[in-house]
Amino acid sequence: MIACHGIGKSYGHFQVLHDVNLTVAEGECFALFGPNGAGKTTLLKILATLERPSAGHCEMLGMHGLKDKDAIRANLMFLAHGTHLYEELNAKENVAFALALRGHRPTDRDVKLALDRVAIGAFADMKVRYYSAGMKKRLALAKAMLAKPKILLLDEPFTALDAAGTEILRGYVRERLSEHGTVFLSTHDHDKTRPIASRAGILRHGALQEVAIEALKSDDLF
Amino acid sequence: MTSFNVIRWIVWKDFVTELRSRETISSMVFFALIVILIFSFSFSMDQQAAREVIAGIMWVAFAFTGIIGLGKSFSTELQNDCLEALQMVPEAKGAIYLGKVAANFAFMFVVEILLFPMFVILFNLEVVEEISLLLLIFFLATVGLSAIGTLFSALTVQIRAREVMLPILLLPLVVPVMIAAVEATKGALNGDPLALYEQWLKLLAVYDVVFTVVSFWMFEFVMDS
Numbered sequence: 001m002i003a004c005h006g007i008g009k010s011y012g013h014f015q016v017l018h019d020v021n022l023t024v025a026e027g028e029c030f031a032l033f034g035p036n037g038a039g040k041t042t043l044l045k046i047l048a049t050l051e052r053p054s055a056g057h058c059e060m061l062g063m064h065g066l067k068d069k070d071a072i073r074a075n076l077m078f079l080a081h082g083t084h085l086y087e088e089l090n091a092k093e094n095v096a097f098a099l100a101l102r103g104h105r106p107t108d109r110d111v112k113l114a115l116d117r118v119a120i121g122a123f124a125d126m127k128v129r130y131y132s133a134g135m136k137k138r139l140a141l142a143k144a145m146l147a148k149p150k151i152l153l154l155d156e157p158f159t160a161l162d163a164a165g166t167e168i169l170r171g172y173v174r175e176r177l178s179e180h181g182t183v184f185l186s187t188h189d190h191d192k193t194r195p196i197a198s199r200a201g202i203l204r205h206g207a208l209q210e211v212a213i214e215a216l217k218s219d220d221l222f
Numbered sequence: 223m224t225s226f227n228v229i230r231w232i233v234w235k236d237f238v239t240e241l242r243s244r245e246t247i248s249s250m251v252f253f254a255l256i257v258i259l260i261f262s263f264s265f266s267m268d269q270q271a272a273r274e275v276i277a278g279i280m281w282v283a284f285a286f287t288g289i290i291g292l293g294k295s296f297s298t299e300l301q302n303d304c305l306e307a308l309q310m311v312p313e314a315k316g317a318i319y320l321g322k323v324a325a326n327f328a329f330m331f332v333v334e335i336l337l338f339p340m341f342v343i344l345f346n347l348e349v350v351e352e353i354s355l356l357l358l359i360f361f362l363a364t365v366g367l368s369a370i371g372t373l374f375s376a377l378t379v380q381i382r383a384r385e386v387m388l389p390i391l392l393l394p395l396v397v398p399v400m401i402a403a404v405e406a407t408k409g410a411l412n413g414d415p416l417a418l419y420e421q422w423l424k425l426l427a428v429y430d431v432v433f434t435v436v437s438f439w440m441f442e443f444v445m446d447s
Contacts, residue, residue: 050309070312073310083302084304085304086301088238088242088243097231101228101311101313103312
């Protein structure tokens with residue numbers, strides 16, 4: 001469960017987020033829309049405990065976002081713009097390293113299955129520096145699959161993914177939701193998001209307005 | 223999961239990355255070779271004169287090559303926003319600090335061991351009897367440099383002018399290490415009795431403990447800020 005209580009964020013005199021209040025329950029996928037610079041990534045980083053809000057606080061799984069950071073981090077996965085991948089390591093090594101730091105020890109078979117599931121198993125021994133942007137995105141998704149987080153945060157997850165990659169991502173989101181996970185994603189693509197999102201909101205000038213996802217049109221975002 | 227595992231994985235990742243890219247050690251060695259060659263051509267001196275100044279030259283070379291390595295320690299984490307992933311590790315960040323210190327220490331120590339024979343050859347030094355003492359001095363001074371340097375590498379990594387800021391902030395703080403290392407190295411190279419420069423070794427040991435503990439504690443705040 002994710003709950004935002006009056007979240008505000010400013011950089012100097014520039015107010016990025018203003019009094020954001022929101023609750024996303026277990027088994028729900030909330031899609032956040034908004035034009036560039038609206039504050040979507042900032043809000044995601046606050047939820048991911050990477051940024052400290054200037055006002056308010058968030059609760060994740062009933063834990064305080066500022067006081068229980070490590071406990072939240074153990075249950076949360078953030079697939080950000082940057083893929084958190086080391087270019088000199090191969091796919092298997094990247095997965096093993098990322099999960100080891102989270103306290104997981106996946107077997108070689110688990111890693112292979114996850115890489116196969118995102119259709120990059122054939123490139124498991126290739127250094128990530130030779131991967132395309134879409135392959136990096138898939139590898140980051142494989143890490144999340146093995147981590148099985150209770151909260152999944154996705155920042156523009158469809159960027160660089162082809163149709164097959166998009167379907168793999170949506171399949172994983174559905175899987176997390178069926179296992180009572182909570183998914184929060186920011187995106188510009190309502191067509192790709194509509195099949196998985198249960199609720200949606202638009203962030204404009206730092207203020208969040210909840211909308212019916214069926215009613216969203218691309219014009220709404222600008 | 224124990225913090226030891228985090229330390230182990232950070233060291234493993236930094237070693238594997240360095241073995242494959244060879245970016246850090248090669249640039250450190252290349253820079254140090256230039257420094258050594260310039261000094262060796264600048265000074266034409268007998269062995270006694272060399273023993274008086276070589277310790278200073280050696281630690282200038284080691285300190286500046288160390289700063290090159292320390293600067294890369296966290297800047298490599300900026301690629302693909304890997305620093306964010308380290309910030310999100312659900313463990314006390316001190317484990318990440320110790321892993322980075324261990325890796326930085328290893329890189330710096332390896333470079334020092336590779337370069338020392340160059341000093342011996344180019345400055346015509348006789349060091350066979352003092353080699354174990356010299357290694358101890360290298361060890362203690364390098365622990366001090368990497369302990370405080372790792373903290374400042376993390377502190378400056380997100381600053382735009384980090385290449386400039388790291389040495390500006392770090393060098394004043396490592397002055398005690400440099401003075402102690404130079405004095406102890408000079409004593410060992412001169413073949414002085416240990417009692418004459420023992421206090422410098424003690425200073426290095428105290429500095430190592432104090433700054434490792436302080437940096438370990440501060441690293442959590444640096445990573446969260």
